[in-house]
Amino acid sequence: MFHQPSHIHFALPEWLESYSGTYKPSSSLEERMKFVIGASRKNVEEGSGGPFAAAVFESGTGELVSLGVNLVFTQTSSILHAEMVAIALAQMKLGAYDLGGSGMAVHELVTSAEPCAMCFGAILWSGVRHLAYSAFSEDAAAIGFDEGPKPENWIEELESRGIHVTSGVEREAACEVLQLYARTGGHIYNSRKG
Numbered sequence: 699m700f701h702q703p704s705h706i707h708f709a710l711p712e713w714l715e716s717y718s719g720t721y722k723p724s725s726s727l728e729e730r731m732k733f734v735i736g737a738s739r740k741n742v743e744e745g746s747g748g749p750f751a752a753a754v755f756e757s758g759t760g761e762l763v764s765l766g767v768n769l770v771f772t773q774t775s776s777i778l779h780a781e782m783v784a785i786a787l788a789q790m791k792l793g794a795y796d797l798g799g800s801g802m803a804v805h806e807l808v809t810s811a812e813p814c815a816m817c818f819g820a821i822l823w824s825g826v827r828h829l830a831y832s833a834f835s836e837d838a839a840a841i842g843f844d845e846g847p848k849p850e851n852w853i854e855e856l857e858s859r860g861i862h863v864t865s866g867v868e869r870e871a872a873c874e875v876l877q878l879y880a881r882t883g884g885h886i887y888n889s890r891k892g
């Protein structure tokens with residue numbers, strides 16, 4: 699008889715809730731990014747996933763809506779990139795598959811690294827109106843991660859759909875976390891390059 703799980707269930711690391719409590723709503727994108735990069739560092743230090751974090755904020759108020767971290771190998775799913783986790787949590791919390799639906803606050807996704815091919819697609823359908831990322835793909839590639847075949851003009855594609863993009867916010871701090879991960883023997887998963 700055919701059998702598969704009846705629910706899709708992913709557990710977040712236990713430290714994540716108390717870490718989220720340290721966030722003070724800020725109108726500064728740099729401050730929001732520092733908070734997200736701090737979560738990526740914590741994810742490495744706690745061994746709860748890859749060196750990436752992402753969060754959804756209300757753009758206007760800087761309120762935190764959701765915080766996600768990379769859970770690929772700890773929750774055994776290739777789709778659990780930090781951006782996917784943050785978007786899914788925000789949509790669950792707000793009960794909306796479209797974070798840009800009518801009557802909703804304007805939402806933004808702040809992520810510690812440039813989105814990969816999968817997350818690029820997910821961002822298109824998520825309803826966020828702003829994407830801010832820190833480390834560039836080449837920074838993640840430098841320690842062995844493969845960001846996949848994204849269109850070269852991916853930023854224009856997002857902008858043309860009303861999603862503003864800000865690149866390289868607090869890049870050095872995010873790169874430090876990537877380096878920490880590499881130095882401490884972090885697992886590089888899913889690369890099909892070479």
Ligand SMILES: [Zn+2]
Nearest residue numbers: 779813814817
């Ligand atoms: Zn991704």
